[in-house]
Amino acid sequence: KNQVEQSPQSLIILEGKNCTLQCNYTVSPFSNLRWYKQDTGRGPVSLTIMTFSENTKSNGRYTATLDADTKQSSLHITASQLSDSASYICVVSAKGTDKLIFGTGTRLQVFP
Amino acid sequence: NAGVMQNPRHLVRRRGQEARLRCSPMKGHSHVYWYRQLPEEGLKFMVYLQKENIIDESGMPKERFSAEFPKEGPSILRIQQVVRGDSAAYFCASSQQGSKNTGELFFGEGSRLTVL
Numbered sequence: 007k008n009q010v011e012q013s014p015q016s017l018i019i020l021e022g023k024n025c026t027l028q029c030n031y032t033v034s035p036f037s038n039l040r041w042y043k044q045d046t047g048r049g050p051v052s053l054t055i056m057t058f059s060e061n062t063k064s065n066g067r068y069t070a071t072l073d074a075d076t077k078q079s080s081l082h083i084t085a086s087q088l089s090d091s092a093s094y095i096c097v098v099s100a101k102g103t104d105k106l107i108f109g110t111g112t113r114l115q116v117f118p
Numbered sequence: 119n120a121g122v123m124q125n126p127r128h129l130v131r132r133r134g135q136e137a138r139l140r141c142s143p144m145k146g147h148s149h150v151y152w153y154r155q156l157p158e159e160g161l162k163f164m165v166y167l168q169k170e171n172i173i174d175e176s177g178m179p180k181e182r183f184s185a186e187f188p189k190e191g192p193s194i195l196r197i198q199q200v201v202r203g204d205s206a207a208y209f210c211a212s213s214q215q216g217s218k219n220t221g222e223l224f225f226g227e228g229s230r231l232t233v234l
Contacts, residue, residue, distance in 0.1 A: 040223075047228075105163055108163075110160040111160060
């Protein structure tokens with residue numbers, strides 16, 4: 007069964023600190039992996055999209071990594087800001103399909 | 119260039135009533151997806167449409183739910199005879215080329231349905 011698991015479920019960090027969120031998936035055959043940021047009460051916003059051949063992709067203070075062999079991805083946030091408080095969702099697409107499989111997200115809270 | 123527009127943002131219905139949720143995709147986008155999000159849960163795929171066609175409705179409940187994307191006008195997600203379990207946030211997303219390969223998906227702000 008195609009699944010996407012994220013950890014931790016929730017995370018609290020202090021402003022300025024770094025953090026890493028994890029995503030494991032069992033989707034096969036793999037096409038691409040996306041990270042989205044969802045603020046409370048808002049729609050998800052894309053951070054990165056990575057294909058099989060990409061190991062690392064950055065978007066400002068966000069850096070995503072992908073290990074297609076172990077089927078793991080991580081999202082690293084550098085020098086966190088209060089505005090980073092949100093849910094971060096890992097989404098995986100299987101090859102040949104338009105259907106995206108969503109993880110349940112990691113809820114990040116950044117405190118001053 | 120306006121983003122994906124959903125309305126209403128909030129909708130309250132009594133059990134047995136009908137709910138209609140509308141989604142206008144980004145300009146130039148012909149692919150529309152609907153997702154449902156229950157509190158504290160991830161987004162669940164419901165249906166994928168291109169203009170006038172339903173491509174994949176494998177996530178739609180078999181009864182009471184329907185979706186359309188007419189040649190003119192917004193996509194509509196219709197829920198008939200709503201029940202309390204239909205209370206959720208319904209998100210629409212659009213893309214230019216479909217999410218196959220690396221087609222970028224742009225989400226609306228969602229429509230929050232509350233069934234009393």
